[in-house]
């Protein structure tokens with residue numbers, strides 16, 4: 001048994017869960033008319049209602065005791081102070097510096113981590129300058145035409161973040177620019193992204209922290225061939241490329257002009273990097289001013305995370321609720337349902353954020369864990385989700401804690417927004433209250449927990465707050481579970497096996513299933 005599951009706070013919660021298990025939320029509401037108000041919290045543009053959860057005041061007291069036992073506040077401070085909280089790679093995790101506006105980050109005197117603000121500011125200024133120049137029509141391709149078709153080539157954190165930002169900032173974006181994304185090694189992805197684009201006007205952003213990711217380099221080569229087929233293979237083709245990477249030498253060696261290479265750093269994890277030049281596609285589309293608002297929103301949530309007491313700390317509360325169900329109700333998954341179509345990329349971004357950060361089996365001290373770590377994160381935009389998987393949420397045999405993200409107001413027409421709100425709130429209510437019926441197959445058991453996050457209209461400042469909220473939730477959850485959320489050792493082995501298969505090496509050392517399958521697939525068929 002690990003120290004954590006044997007700890008006083010953990011054992012108290014395990015005992016308390018047995019008391020909570022049989023309670024019905026609808027009875028808790030009936031007995032306490034102030035419940036909804038008491039179990040809610042506002043931070044800037046976000047109002048969190050966490051009353052539809054299997055919790056009482058005692059539950060929260062015990063959960064906050066777990067947070068204190070885990071020194072959660074100290075971990076938060078360590079991250080902001082530039083300590084090497086990424087202990088397996090001996091690195092700091094300073095994605096919060098990307099949106100800081102203070103003179104020095106980390107603050108003066110913080111355990112020797114150098115001030116990163118000069119390089120952050122310089123990189124941001126260069127990215128903004130490129131965006132302004134391109135938006136002004138002054139960046140021209142090999143044939144002299146202004147570049148206005150932007151294609152981001154990246155995967156994981158080099159795709160999901162910029163893709164999410166570009167869609168979520170659609171209404172602030174310059175509609176004369178076309179933005180496309182290609183992530184998959186499958187040529188169909190890039191082919192679809194290039195459909196209808198003009199090679200003379202297309203800029204490719206090669207986004208890769210390592211500049212070694214096979215999918216991205218394959219797509220970059222195919223992109224160059226697509227240009228060459230139309231424009232001829234001339235040195236001037238390099239004007240159709242930019243790169244965002246931590247390995248500038250590799251990007252330059254590939255053929256990206258030095259002035260078009262934007263830095264990333266090893267103290268920012270890929271899944272936390274969209275606030276840097278990794279977000280270049282969104283900076284170009286929406287413009288520097290709106291991107292600055294996005295950064296300001298994230299910065300506001302940073303202040304809240306760092307300064308709010310645990311009991312009024314939104315990321316900490318979301319993290320505690322996640323652990324409460326995952327570890328003590330043994331739920332397996334957690335659903336994210338943004339009732340905003342411009343947040344349709346949010347679940348996919350949140351999947352990498354949560355599951356690449358906390359999908360671990362060993363704690364930060366290298367000890368195997370004997371408790372659940374990250375739940376499986378999934379979801380999609382509402383209302384279509386209601387016509388897809390809500391049946392399972394309402395009547396299935398599994399408890400699936402759910403986050404509803406709901407617009408409190410919108411730029412669209414009121415009727416449309418009203419429809420979204422009505423549906424989202426109705427779903428959360430029905431999940432909690434359930435419904436009696438004469439026929440068994442019509443009975444909804446209810447008592448199914450959800451959080452509801454009301455967000456002011458989806459403008460960049462509110463978007464920045466929302467995304468930073470979930471980044472910090474993941475970091476807080478790692479503190480509670482004694483995990484390092486900033487490495488991803490589990491994804492490396494699969495890549496090396498793929499490389500050895502591709503090179504035809506040691507196939508006899510592969511498992512029999514892989515050998516059998518390979519023998520039936522060209523070009524391995526013998």
Ligand code: F6P
Pocket residue numbers: 155156157158207208209210211212213216270271356488491
């Ligand atoms: O999935 C592993 C991973 O390293 C992610 O952490 C990262 O976001 C993605 O691959 C892409 O890596 P890169 O930006 O180096 O191409």
